[in-house]
Amino acid sequence: MSQRERELLEEVADLLATEEYRGHRLHSALQRLYRHHLSQQERLERLVTIADGFQKGAQQDLQETRQQLERQHRRQHKLSRIADGFQDLLHERNQALRDVSRQDPLTGLANRRCLHERLEGLTVGTARQSGTLSLVMLDIDHFKAVNDCHGHVTGDRVLVTLAKHLMGSLRQHDMCGRWGGEEFLLVLPETPLDKAHLLVQRLTDQLRDLRIPADGDTLSVFITASAGIAEWQPGEGYQATIERADRALLAAKRQGRDRCCLAEA
């Protein structure tokens, strides 16, 4: 209520209380009006109090809801960070699993599955670019005798040493995988048969000089290897090239080992 309103009401109250106006013909009407106004005023104040209370409650509710939302937001943020971390971990594990499933556990070289995948794409690319590709099947000679004389641990060491040697001797875009047992497949992109022949001869020459410690380093194992080389032919499936390299390897073994034979186209 404004100051002016309050003063007017006081003035009216004073008038109504003045003895000399009691008999006035407007006195009773003014008194009813005055009471009516007071009761309206009271009702209005009650309404304002209720509205204030309601507004206060609504504000409190709003504040609580906001805090709840902020808490929820923080929790969600934390959860999504955990989920992201978990997803990264899962991705790493999947990658590791994928690597492991494509790797020979002993030598770390590509395994047969990985070689198949690589050859699949490589033959398509070579065909498209009218390029050359040679495959070499290389097998340690008399490896059974190494195992029989020096044991499997030494046999394994021979395989690991050979794998390292092969990887260290090949060009960056060449590939070497363990095809099985003591058999390795070399994949030589952009390499015609004569170049592959020179490369394999150099490799097998170097193998003869490899000294692999055995029997607690008191002895050394020396190895030789035989190889069959085939050049991929346009229109040929890589499996057929591998089979030709395999037959050439067999010929090298039959001819006395420690040599390489070239497959006919």
Ligand SMILES: Nc1nc2c(ncn2[C@@H]2O[C@H](COP(=O)(O)OP(=O)(O)OP(=O)(O)O)[C@@H](O)[C@H]2O)c(=O)[nH]1
């Ligand atoms: N230490 C070891 N030996 C293996 C592994 N895989 C295969 N071998 C052995 O490799 C030997 C292969 O023997 P063979 O197939 O007779 O061949 P080889 O004695 O090399 O004879 P040629 O190939 O004819 O010169 C077997 O004794 C297998 O047990 C391996 O991972 N570790």
